[in-house]
Amino acid sequence: MLSRLVLLAFSVAAASAQPVLMPLPASLQTGTGALPIDGSFRIQYVKRPAPRLDRAGRRFLEQLTKETAIPLNTPPGKPTLFIDCAQTTDRPLDKLGDPEAYRLEITTTQARLTSATILGTMRGLQTFLQLVEPSTKGFAAPAVTIDDSPRYPWRGLLIDVTSHFMPVPVILRTLDTMEAVKLNVFHWHLTDDQGFRVESKLFPKLHQLGTENGEYYSQDEIRRIISYARDRGIRIIPEFDMPGHCATWLIGYPELASAPGPYSIIHTFGIYDPTLDATNEAVYAFIDKLMGEMTTLFPDEYLHIGGDEVTYKHWQANPKIQAFIKQRNLVDEKGLQAYFNRRVLEILRKHNRKVAGWDEILHQKLPKDIMVQSWQNHTSLAAAAKEGYKTLLSFGYYLDHLNLTSTYYHVDPLGGPASSLTPEEARNVLGGEACMWTEFISPLTIDSRMWPKSAAVAERLWSPAALTTSTESMYQRLDRITHRLDYRGATHNTNYDAMLRRIAPTAPIETMRTLADALDPQGIEVRELFQKYAQDTQLNRMVDAARGDSRMIRDVESLMGRYVAQPSPALTDQIRAELQKWYNVHQTLMPLYQSSYLLNEAQPLASDLQQIANIGFEAISRMQTPQPNNSTWARERLITLDTMAKPKLEVINAATRPVRLLVEALQK
16 A cells, blocks of 8 residues: 555656655655755764765765755754764774665654664665655655665666776776765776786776776776775776677787787777687686685675677687587587686686676586676576576666666556566566767767666666656656756756857757757767768767657657647647757758857758648648648658658667657547
């Protein structure tokens, strides 16, 4: 019954008095009134806090000041927030499955946050921050009682820093934003054909020759980032991709390769052939020393070895390797990769690490203590879980595909083939990771691809499945949470205008926003078909500026849906006003196209938007004054809309979606 009440509470309009939280807590009961938040706000610890919790409390107060602009310098009176954390001494390392449960009780006079652990207390502090809203008399937090704990222990975000390097400030602000939505694993994809991004003192040619322009992380920077993440309750899992995706290993150490060199950084993107020689004992000695160095740097119990997309071409072309496969009865190259993985697993066990890898590493000869990350399909996750492997879902969470947020939101680790797992098998599913691959991403655009969509994935992985069924509720809350993320340093909103002004410095910014908001940029599967991208390709076009899944399109789609269901003069006026904005974009920009090559490229998109608006105008007129050829007209216009809904300049004109509702109504 309580779960139904919680769902009802979060299904109402965002403007209501109900708390706007993301992720949704497991249990929430609303009370009467609210706790005022003013300059006298202060924390009282019931027990002496461990240093990490004390830092979290100070950071909480700083964030509260940032979000409310209330200086907390009024002489304190009675404590406002009592924190009762049973864990008074910290451990050097957080581990998978550490408890994160908390209880938050807020009345009109005080609040109490109770948890058995530092992690749980930190999660509760983030919930408290989301509860603080402006009221008629100042800022306040509503009276509530929340009992909360995560559905899954592994709630991750991967960033690929090899395709395009992401400087330290990008990583730090990402960790701040992850903390806000209770993501707890940062998967750091550090090595690939395009870059080896971590300093090695034992094998300096890895980063010296495997990167350019000094675009790697020093060991001091990595230690700082790990400490920063730990203070926010976030584990860092490094990925060293092997035996494929390793061209940058082989530039300085070609003796490890399966084929003759020379090797160089690969500046384009795709699946390439350079592969470590899995039959060469020197390779394992090298990996042993390198992993020995890296495990002293990265303290987490898991280390990711990649293992994906090995082409096997260099193994197939090498007679020595083929003879090895035959001598060892490995059957084929997949058997050789399983042999390689077992050897690496033994090395990492020696260094007290557990192995994680992409689903290609799954093989019947591998022991059950590896963790399999499924990226190709849900079937591999279900198969691995059935066989007793710990599993993690990334299929359906690839942020670089630029799907609608609702698409990501409704991907569930226990969905599809995994829905038939037994309770015991389902316990092998640890959670999931959103993945931000950066072939078409720069430090300026990465936040617009990760946020706020990753918040929806975070909710899928934290909140009970029964509470995450409503797309409407998700979007209502997302529209509020997206601006809270600005206060954490996320740039998905603040960089938007900057990107658009670069395209058209003298154009009215509202006009540029209207055009960009009408577009859904396409992800890697479409972009790689339009042109050959490389690391030095400029990422400054409309496809890079547009964020996709805009509130404008969703609002207009809702407006037109209501009009089709029950036309009214008021709705007619609202629709015409929106269509007029779309129509005006091309007219306003027409004198400016020749002034900017970037804007001129987008001219067909603005022209299409104007045509879509015209179809909408005519559809409204025909609905008001029925004509005998409405069905024929509608059929022809749907063909036009279908054409304009196809990728053009690597974007889709999303404005076709709401207008289609009007045209389809005429066809019926």
